[in-house]
Amino acid sequence: MSLFDHLVIFPILIPFFVGVILLFPSLSGSLDKQRVFTISANLLMVIVAISLLLKVQQDGIQMYALGDWSAPFGIVLVADAFSALMIALSAVLGLTVILYASAGEDKSGAFFHPLIMFQLMGINGAFLTGDAFNLFVFFEVLLIASYSLMIHGGGKQKIQANIHYVFLNLIGSSLFLFALGTLYGTLGTLNFADMADKIPHLSPNEQLITKSGALLLLAVFGLKAAMLPLHFWLPKAYSSTSTSVAALFAIMTKVGIYSIWRIHGVMFGDQAGELANIALPWLWPIALITIAIGAISVLASQSLRVLSSNLVIVSVGTLLVTISLNSVQASTAGIYYLVHSTIACAAMFLLAGLIQQQRGKAEDRFVIARAMPQSAKLGFVFALLAIGLIGMPPLSGFVGKALILQSVTDPKQMAWIWSLILVAGLISLIALSRAGTSLFWRTSGENTGALQGHPIQYLAIGILVSLLPLMVLFGGPLTDYAQLAAEQLNNGLSLQQLNEAAK
Template sequence: MSLFDHLVVFPVLIPFFVGVVLLFPSLSASLSKQRIFTVAANLSMAVVAIALLLKVQNQGIQMYALGDWSAPFGIVLVADAFSALMIALSAILGLTVILYASAGEDKNGAFFHPLIMFQLMGINGAFLTGDAFNLFVFFEVLLIASYSLMIHGGGKQKIQANIHYVFLNLIGSSLFLFALGTLYGTLGTLNFADMADKIPQLSHSEQLITKSGALLLLAVFGLKAAMLPLHFWLPKAYSSTSTPVAALFAIMTKVGIYSIWRIHGVMFGEQAGELANIALPWLWPIALLTIAIGAISVLASQSLRVLCSNLVIVSVGTLLVTISLNSVQASTAGIYYLVHSTIACAAMFLLAGLIQQQRGKAEDRFVTARAMPQSAKLGFVFALLAIGLIGMPPLSGFVGKALILQSVTDTNQMAWIWSLILGAGLISLIALSRAGTSLFWRTSGENTTALQGHPIQYLAIAILVGLLPLMVVFGGPLTDYAQLAAEQLNAGLSLQQLNEVAK
């Protein structure tokens, strides 16, 4: 057996072992060594992710059975085009966050680098797992790490936001277990492929119980994704935590979206018999309302970090629209937009940290303050990111929104979706224009004497910003890959097919 046969498990094992090693006294006392280890680990994960992308594209879906136990009895990790793409995205995001934090943010609290590794382990595991119980396990891993990362550096606001964040997620975790118990009671399995096979065979009474469990899972994943009306925790949590943590959290809501896609787009999709598409009547209005509330909140934002947090909510609503459209074309558009929105929002969080650092007491609030020493450089990056987040050409936001609008074929749906997505873009344009005016033009007095940005911080932002035009330049291959991911996602995978993949 060659090393390439173990590619699927590496995105989980690499951050796990590096995180454990970084807890050793000889390494925990040396910040420079921790930085080297975590950067090397993320570069390794990026290489593994690229290899996995190519392997899935050329050889199809990959399955890894831990202990060589066949499904549904053993723990399985499954890499299809969608999960491989998400692993690559988390590796890039993890690398840029660590680079940014290595300029000094990681000094503000203990165990920053091990916690980042465990967080990435949980995120990668959630993308790769082939059964619902281990999805819960990986959710808990990433959440436990996020509880500590949320208060990295200390402070009253962080602690207050963390209390709400922990409390809500503990409720969500409890409901998650109730939902899994309900589904296991009727299906006798929690393996995704096995569940998909058994759902159409349920009796009428079993269908009612299974439906309640499935909709409970929708609420749990909706809480993780910040779906209306479970979105209220996000702006406070994301705007209060440290800059690199907020940037990493840009992918956290996408884990919830990914889980909704997996559970309700596949297992309770077209092949689910009487339970087919049970979430769609709920997702459709919730998606539209999430966009609307997110856009209103964007307009009311009083700081750049809060504004960016509300833009995350708008992106969540937009992605829920693509799930509710329930087609390969819409899923293709949604996958492309998911990658774009995660990168753009993470980059804006990092930029907000630099602005906050250079404006002194004014931080990133939209108030008159002294000019920043690097305002021209920061203003240029802000303009690029604003164009990407609004969805204007020539950056990838325009391509993503164009693909979504193009995927809408029903006239009634078109009226709602086009109006809300384009309206949210217009509101974002107004809000970001006001933000740019306040931060870069409404200045008084001489430049501040605050610390200027470190070159490695600009490198981290440049990596993310540079990906936005590259997503346009390589839009054809990326869209083709997104379509492959959508086709595999919508087709699903039976237990027999899963075990054939393992052979």
């Protein structure tokens, strides 16, 4: 058995072992050593993620059975095109966040680097797991790490936001367990493929109980994804925490979106018999209202970090639209847009941190303040990110939104979706234009003399920003890959196919 046969588990093992090693006394007292260790580990994860992505594209779905126990009895990890893409996105985002934090932000609190690694372990595990119980386990791993990361550096605002965040997620975790118990009681399994095989053959009484568990999971994942009306925690939480942590959290809502796609798009999809597409009547209106409320919140934002947080909510609503359309074309567009929105929002959070650093007491609020030492450089990056987030050419936001609009075929749906997405884009244009004017043009006096951005911070932002035009230049292969991911997602995977993939 070659090393490549274990690729599927590496995105979980690497951050786990590195996180544990960083807790050793010989490393925990040396921040420089921790930085070298963490950056090296994230570079390795990028290489592993790209290798896994290429292996899935070439050889098809990869299954890894821990202890060589076949599904559904053992713990299995499954890497299809969608999960491999999300692992690659997580690896790149993790690398840029660590680079940015290594400029000094990691000094403001203890155990920053081990917590980042455990957070990435939980995120990667959630993308790769092949059963619902281990999805819960990895959710708890990433949430426990996020509880500590959110208050990194301390402060009244962080603690207040963290109390709300912890309380809501503890409720969500409890409901998650209730839902899993309900589903296991009727299906006798929590393996995704085995559940998908058994759902179409349930009796009417079992269908009712299973439907309750499935809709309860929708509420749980909706809370994680910041789906309306469970979105109210996000702006406060994301705008209060440290810059690098907020950027990493840009992928947290996508874990919820991914789970909705995986559970309700596969197990309760077109092949689920009487329970087919039970979430669609709920997702359709919720998606549209999420976009509308998110756009209004964007317009009302008083700081760049709050604005960026509300743009995350708009992107969540847009992704929910692609799930509710329930087609391969819509899923292809949604997967492309998911990658774009995660990268663009994370980059905007990092940029907001630099602006906050250079504006003194004004921070990133939309008020008159002294000019920033590097306003020209920051303004150029801001303009690029604004174009990407609005969805204007020539960056990837335009391609993503164009693909989503093109995937809408029903005239009634077209009227609603086109109107809301285009109006939300217009509102984002107005809000970001106002933000740019306030931050870069409405200045008084000489520059603040504040600390300038560290080169490694610009490197982190530059990596993310450069991906937006690259997603356009390589739009053909990336769209083809997204279509492969969408086809595998919509077709599902039976238990027999899963075990065959392990051989």
